Amino acid sequence: MAAPILALRGVNKSFGPIDVLHDITLEVHAGEVLCLLGDNGAGKSTLIKLMSGVHQPTNGHIEIDGATITLPTPRAASDKGIATVHQFGGTFPLMSIGRSFFVGVEKTKGWGPFKVYDRKGANDIAVKAVRDFGITRIDDGDRLVGGLSGGERQSLAIARAVHFGARVLILDEPTAALGVKQATHVLRIVNEAKRRGLAVIFITHQVMHAMAVGDHFAVLIRGAVAADFHKGEKTREEITDLMAGGASMASLEAEIEIYMNSHGGHPPPPAA
Amino acid sequence: MLRNFSFGALARRPEAGAALGLIAVLIFFAIFGGLTFLKPAGMASWLNVAANLGVIAIPLGLLMIAGELDISVGAMVPFGALTVAVISGHYGLPIWIGIAASLSFGVIVGLVNGFLVIRTAVPSLIVTLGSLFAVQGIVLGLTVLITKSTSVALKTEGVAKAMFGDFVMGGQMQVMVLWWLGLTALYVFYVHLSPFGNWIFAMGGDKVSARNAGIPTERLTMVLFVLSSTSAAFVGMCQAMLYNSAQVAGGQSFIFNSIISVVVGGVLLTGGFGSVIGIFFGTITFAIVTQGIYYTDFDRNWSSLIIGVLLLGAVLMNNTFRQMALSYAPKKGAK
Numbered sequence: 001m002a003a004p005i006l007a008l009r010g011v012n013k014s015f016g017p018i019d020v021l022h023d024i025t026l027e028v029h030a031g032e033v034l035c036l037l038g039d040n041g042a043g044k045s046t047l048i049k050l051m052s053g054v055h056q057p058t059n060g061h062i063e064i065d066g067a068t069i070t071l072p073t074p075r076a077a078s079d080k081g082i083a084t085v086h087q088f089g090g091t092f093p094l095m096s097i098g099r100s101f102f103v104g105v106e107k108t109k110g111w112g113p114f115k116v117y118d119r120k121g122a123n124d125i126a127v128k129a130v131r132d133f134g135i136t137r138i139d140d141g142d143r144l145v146g147g148l149s150g151g152e153r154q155s156l157a158i159a160r161a162v163h164f165g166a167r168v169l170i171l172d173e174p175t176a177a178l179g180v181k182q183a184t185h186v187l188r189i190v191n192e193a194k195r196r197g198l199a200v201i202f203i204t205h206q207v208m209h210a211m212a213v214g215d216h217f218a219v220l221i222r223g224a225v226a227a228d229f230h231k232g233e234k235t236r237e238e239i240t241d242l243m244a245g246g247a248s249m250a251s252l253e254a255e256i257e258i259y260m261n262s263h264g265g266h267p268p269p270p271a272a
Numbered sequence: 273m274l275r276n277f278s279f280g281a282l283a284r285r286p287e288a289g290a291a292l293g294l295i296a297v298l299i300f301f302a303i304f305g306g307l308t309f310l311k312p313a314g315m316a317s318w319l320n321v322a323a324n325l326g327v328i329a330i331p332l333g334l335l336m337i338a339g340e341l342d343i344s345v346g347a348m349v350p351f352g353a354l355t356v357a358v359i360s361g362h363y364g365l366p367i368w369i370g371i372a373a374s375l376s377f378g379v380i381v382g383l384v385n386g387f388l389v390i391r392t393a394v395p396s397l398i399v400t401l402g403s404l405f406a407v408q409g410i411v412l413g414l415t416v417l418i419t420k421s422t423s424v425a426l427k428t429e430g431v432a433k434a435m436f437g438d439f440v441m442g443g444q445m446q447v448m449v450l451w452w453l454g455l456t457a458l459y460v461f462y463v464h465l466s467p468f469g470n471w472i473f474a475m476g477g478d479k480v481s482a483r484n485a486g487i488p489t490e491r492l493t494m495v496l497f498v499l500s501s502t503s504a505a506f507v508g509m510c511q512a513m514l515y516n517s518a519q520v521a522g523g524q525s526f527i528f529n530s531i532i533s534v535v536v537g538g539v540l541l542t543g544g545f546g547s548v549i550g551i552f553f554g555t556i557t558f559a560i561v562t563q564g565i566y567y568t569d570f571d572r573n574w575s576s577l578i579i580g581v582l583l584l585g586a587v588l589m590n591n592t593f594r595q596m597a598l599s600y601a602p603k604k605g606a607k
Contacts, residue, residue: 074484084484092477094545094594095470103474104485106467116465147598 003066004029005199006051006082006168011060013046013223020046022224022260022267024060028168028199028216033190035210036203037239038220044203047220048172051201052084053077083161084170085154087177093146097138100145101126101160129159133189151182155189162193169193170201175209187212207240221253224260224267284597286538287550289590293536293582294557301560305567309560314567316444322559323452325529326552327507330459331499333534333551338496339476339543340396344385345504345530347407348378349523352508354415354424357518361426362419368432371509378505381407382498389497390490404527412520422520428513437513448510459548472496476543532579533558536586538593545594557582 004027013021021043028034038044049055051062053071061068064080071077077084092100102122109118123141130138135155138148145153154174161169171190175183183206190213193200204210210217217234219227219242227234227242234242259268301309308314328345335342352374360370385403389396415422428437438447463469474482475489483489504526512518537554539546561582565575 075486078484078486086481092474092481092544093598094477094540095473099470099473103470103482104487106470108467115467116461117467117470144598 002029004063005065006201007063007066008047008050008057009061009063011050011057011062013043013050013055014058019265020223021050021057022222022265024223024225026218026225026228028201030167030199031194031197032215033194033200033202033213034216034218035214036201036218036220037205037207037210037242039205042220043223044220045172046223048084048170048201048203051077051168051170052082078164078166081165081167082170083164083166083168084172085157085161085174087173093144095145096123096142097130097145097148097156098123098126098141101129101141101156101163105164125163126156126160129163130156133159133162133192135159135185135189149182150178151185154178154186158186158189158193162196162198166198168199168201170203172203173205174202175204175206183209207236210239211236218270222256224256225270226256226267228270284593286545286547286590286593287553288538288593289586290537290550290553290557292589293586294553294560297557297560297564297582301564301568304570305564309564309567312442313444314563316441317566318556318559318563319449320446321563322555323446323448324507324511325526325533325559326452326555327448327455328500328504328526329530329533329537329555330456330548330551331496331503332530333537333539333546333548334459334463334472335396335496335500336531336534336539336541337476337543337546338472338493339479340389340493340496341531342385342396342400342497342500343527343531344381344400344403344407345500346524346527347404347411348381348501348504349508349511349526350518350520351377351381351407351411352505353512353518353523354411354508354520355505356509357424357426357512358415358418360428361424361518367428367513370426371432371436374505374509375502378502379498381505382501383494385501386494386497390493415520423517425517426512427516433513436510437515439514446510446514448507448514451510456548456552463548473544476540476545478544529558532583535590536583538586538590540590540594554586 007027008024011021011024012019024047026034036044036047046055050057053074053076056070056072062071063069069080071080092103095103098119099122107118107122107125108115109121110116127138127141133155135152138152138156145156148156158169158171174186178186187209190200190202194213202210202213215231217229217239218225256267260266309318332342332345355374355377356370359365359373360367381403385400388394388399392399412422415424434447436447439445440447440450463472471482471487471492474485474487475492479489508523533555534551535541535554536557537546537552538550558579561578562575565572
């Protein structure tokens with residue numbers, strides 16, 4: 001099997017005296033959706049920030065295509081093809097679809113000091129990119145982003161990332177604020193991105209959404225990977241139970257606590 | 273563009289409210305004051321006001337679009353005026369040294385403002401409130417220390433006078449009007465046509481996302497603060513050369529007047545929305561209200577009332593237009 005596009009190897013992260021992530025080892029391959037599940041405070045956001053260049057691991061390392069790399073800035077991560085899309089799409093409500101799509105990499109026409117922003121060209125490309133993802137309601141690049149629905153804004157942000165060459169798509173709770181129908185749109189787009197050969201890291205606490213698109217699941221509890229399994233290896237009930245803090249979750253937390261106390265702060269190896 | 277012309281599309285533009293406000297004000301003064309203020313002599317009176325204000329209002333408006341504010345412009349106008357007057361008037365050095373010094377101080381204060389805003393993350397209103405008073409103190413203290421007076425005379429001749437501090441077109445219109453029109457054209461190009469403008473809007477829309485998209489937000493903040501304070505110093509410098517003297521007092525009115533022009537011009541106070549043409553219209557509207565009142569039978573004291581009502585009306589109207597722009601979706605089958 002080819003080297004994973006993105007891999008974390010024994011990554012730890014502490015902020016001063018507080019240890020947030022413990023020995024995280026995860027990998028994601030091209031054309032695969034890795035669902036990162038976990039309750040609030042489990043360390044999901046910190047993990048995303050490590051992968052998108054906002055924070056650096058305290059120890060352990062990150063690999064891209066099997067080679068160890070550092071991601072000093074968000075820009076460095078996006079240059080390596082890692083794109084992060086946040087809950088609200090990270091888009092600009094009062095900008096037009098076309099302008100928002102090309103923010104930072106404005107499409108221009110003309111020459112030298114007379115280079116001007118190519119409004120029509122930018123609009124056409126932006127609209128086409130979004131429509132290729134199946135969002136057919138968007139047909140005018142002059143519309144303001146703030147007038148789109150939450151799902152459409154997510155879709156626009158994902159289409160933008162893919163258009164600019166993302167290989168790894170990190171989606172931070174993309175369906176959390178969406179209605180059922182809008183969420184379906186986003187899930188369809190996740191599948192489309194996967195079909196195009198992108199690696200997708202899908203962060204969520206909605207098990208239904210994770211089950212719908214995921215190939216590979218990792219459950220984070222208290223900053224450690226508590227379970228790491230593939231599609232079909234666990235039922236929905238088992239995952240929900242892991243996530244939602246049922247009896248088994250409570251005992252698992254206690255187990256991890258005990259294990260870590262007796263093993264110098266290291267968590268147990270993830271259950272298969 | 274013309275192919276897609278529609279009133280709906282016009283109404284969704286940021287300057288729609290400003291254009292309507294301008295038309296309303298024009299009609300109001302045409303009814304109550306006749307058309308005198310549209311004749312050359314009358315036009316010069318409000319164009320002069322608009323030009324001095326507009327040169328400051330546009331960069332200030334860009335800062336507001338980017339989500340910042342600069343009220344230290346109120347101190348930069350007298351600072352610019354006194355720098356050139358002290359150096360070239362009091363000390364008698366060549367005028368170009370005074371001009372260079374005046375503009376350099378504008379750049380320096382802008383850099384300080386920008387640096388403090390970036391590094392301290394204190395809201396720019398507070399940072400520039402601080403620099404407003406600090407610069408006022410420097411201006412008053414140094415001027416009295418050096419010249420023993422709060423008013424400094426300056427005599428300018430030749431090219432410098434013609435370029436910065438003279439009247440054109442029959443001796444009533446200030447040369448500043450030409451600067452204003454030229455600068456407005458430059459700003460329109462850089463903000464709406466070149467790619468850089470996009471960065472300003474993105475920054476005001478969502479600074480974190482803008483930075484993640486690779487926009488150098490810190491450098492852009494610096495550039496915008498330098499632009500606004502240098503523009504203010506420029507206006508002060510030109511006024512000193514025009515009136516052959518510079519006073520320590522004055523300049524404060526520029527703070528509110530330019531913010532009013534910008535807001536009437538359709539810029540959203542929280543950033544991310546607005547246009548240079550809108551600010552241009554807003555400035556003209558403001559200038560016509562303050563000057564047009566002289567052509568009517570009203571006492572001029574009423575002009576503040578009109579401005580207050582105009583400001584509130586403009587904000588409400590701009591909100592409405594922005595909502596229209598947001599909720600706009602092309603009609604099915606209209607294509």
